[in-house]
Amino acid sequence: MAEPMIKTENLWYSYNDQEPGRGEMQPVLRGVDLTIERGEYVAILGHNGSGKSTFAKLLNLILEPTSGKIYIDGRDITAEAMTEQDVFDLRRKVGMVFQNPDNQLVATVVEEDVAFGPENLGIPAEEIRTRVDMALDMVGMREYARHEPHRLSGGQKQRVAIAGIIAMMPECMIFDESTAMLDPLGRREVVDTIEMLHREKGITVLTITHHMNEAARADRIVVIDDGRVLMDGTPEQVFSQPDVLLAAGLDVPQSAALVHGLRKQGIDLPGCVGSVEECIATIVRAYTSV
Amino acid sequence: MAKIELQHVNYIYGEGTPFEVRALDDVSLCVREGTVTGIIGHTGSGKSTMVQLLNGLSRPSAGTVLLDGEDIWSRPKDMRSIRFRVGLVMQYPEYQLFEETVRADIAYGPKNMGLSAQEIEERVLEAAAFAGLDPALLDESPFDLSGGQKRRAAIAGIMAMRPEVLVLDEPAAGLDPRGRDAILRGMREYREKSGATVIIVSHSMEDMARFCDDIIVMAHSRVVMQGSCKEVFSRSDELAAVGLDIPEISSVCSRLRAQGIEVGEGIFTVEEAIRSLTDLFAEKEKSKG
Structure with missing residues (x-):
């Protein structure tokens, strides 16, 4: 039987460790146990400050847990033995797309931006060319390959950012409120792209969102509240309990x-x-x- | 009565340079006094450029901006008083907090208006209440607040000037449902208690339908529709053509109609849909019995 894509055990996180001198702060995550199988499409819901973004940032070690275990594809990424190269490999395997499209683009031409990741992986030039074209095709941005990223719309910028991750051939992609700053059209473009990556490419998808109708498109919804998993089920199971969602600052x-x-x-x-x-x-x- | 009127306004960025962009193209619109008016349109349609004209932050390349029937640029030296009368909350206003305490930040506007210390304190408390900000937070540093609390502090800073027109550019972007509702309810309460006119830019058709009286739709630097919520959201095809949606509940109702359930037309809130359907179920029950 294949190892789960992501497995966390009793995961705790407190910003105290990172920012000493800010006084005693409540832990943001208080024992999260969650297993996500390969190929799942999971939406993570929670109010602002619930810990959902912190949880996502732990999964590719942008943050390190205070205590608890994280296994990615069976490998314990919280182990002492993790080298810099291991972290590098992990981030290739688990790619992350953030909220603000303007903070994620680094180059002055779209195709160079998409090539940035694979270049850093030391992949041969020809192979990079193939991957960049493939990634831009996949997000429907091939015709913009030579454009300047800053002149694109928000939805287009996010799709370029997604292509940049795809070019590194990830097995899992995490979208941290990647549609929050977009207009309805841009949001639809990005959500359709996410769904395509899941259905056609079998990529494991975690999407963090405040939009209930976006979450409804996932196969599974996990609600995080007060640093713990409050609900975990199909959209049907979760949206059948409006009172629980409302109490957690959410909605149906x-x-x-x-x-x-x-x-x-x-x-x-x-x-x-x-x-x-x-x-x-x-x-x-x-x-x-x- | 029109509180704010734009007449044939053009706005051109980089006029006379090779990078010239026409952001507003012959825009005429009217915001009725005492209403909550929503501005919708896709990114780049000219919404934010337009709202920055309302308090004289930008000057139109051509055309007139009227406040209470008077051209706001007729006496440019009085622009300061226009800024007190028309309060503008820009996108992501939490990045503009700068004082040492939340109290001082909210007091910044009233202080500039030359009000007495007592009046300032009253207004700070009033504005904090409108914005749904816990008074216990007033002595904290604004940088120690959560994202949602920072947003409320920034909005309170504008409300504390008691503007006659409150303009909010995407005030709920990035907030969870509870935070979003708190800000939108606070905005409505400010309008009800002060009689002010409110203009709100948003991408959420659901929020607009719940909180606005009138809607103005912008596309390609122009105003393409203006009218009541009902009028605008009943033109779903035209909205779709400019990259916008109708609220989910409105599309649910039209799909129910397509399946033979005669829900009323022009429904755009969940409450109205529940009322209409409850009646239909009751009628059917009665006719059967």
Whole structure:
């Protein structure tokens, strides 16, 4: 049986260790146990300050845990024996796309930006060429290869940033609120790209978001609250519990809120609420059977 | 009555250089007094350029900006008073905090208005309450606050000047649902208590539908639609053509209609949809019985 892509055991993190002198601070993560299998598409939800971004940053050692274990593809990355080269390999394997597109682009031409990662891996020039073209094709930005990144739209910039990670052939990609600064069109471009990477390329995807309708597109939703895993299940299981989500500072998508609201009015609506389609089907079925 | 009016406004970046960009192209619009008016449009449509004209931060290349019917550039020396009357909260305002305490940061605007110490203190407390900021945080350094708290402190700093027009450029970007609702409710409360006019730029159609009276749609440097929420969100095809959506609930309703459930048209909040559907279920139950 294959090793899980990501496995954490009793993971704790406190910013105290990093910033001494800032007084006693509550730990941000308080014992996170989570297993993510290869090829899963997981959304991580949580309010601002819940610890979800911290969790993501631990997975490729941008931050180091205060205590607990992290296994990536079966390898303990929290072990003393991790060398600089090991960390390098880890970051190639687990790529990360951040929130602000302007902070992630380093070159003055799109294709050079995408080549930056593979160049640093010491890959031969011809191979880099192939990878850059492949990566730009994949995110639908090939025709912009010679453009200046700073003149692109937000969604296009994020897709270039994604291509830069793809060119390093990662097995897992983490999106840390990568759509937060985008307009509806840009957000759709990026979410479609994420979904394609998962479905067609089998890449394990973790996406951190505040948009409930984006989370609804994942196979699994993990809700982090107060530094712990509060909920873990399919969109259907998670969005069936609006009160728990609300108490955690979150929300359900509007379609699910409609079904829950109707149930509160005493209408008998058996059925699922995990996606817009399911909500519509649930309402139509109940209405026809009245 | 129009609180703010733009008449045939053009704005050109780098005019006369090879990099000339027309960011606003013959923009005319009207914001009714006492309303919450939403501005929507994709990135680069000219929204942020437009809001920076409203308090004279930028001067139009051509055309007029009217506040209460008066051209704000008719007496450029009075621009200072315009800035007190039209408060602008820019995108990611938390990066603009600079004082040693949250209290001092919020007090910065009122202080510049030359108000008494007592008046300033009153306004700081009032604004902190509108912005949903815990008074216990007032003596903290703004740099020790969380992202959401910083955002509220920055918004409070503008509210403390009690502007007649409060302009917010994407005030909820990047916040979780609870933080987003707190800021939008605070904005509405400020409007209700002060009678001010509020202009808000956002990418969330759901938020706009919940909190705005009127909507102005911008695309390609122009105003392409303006009207009530109902009028604008009922034109879903035109919105889609300029890269915008309608609220999820509105598309759910139109898909229910397509399946033969006669939900009312022009629904754009969850509450309205629940009311409409509850009635339909009840009618059907009755006609059966």
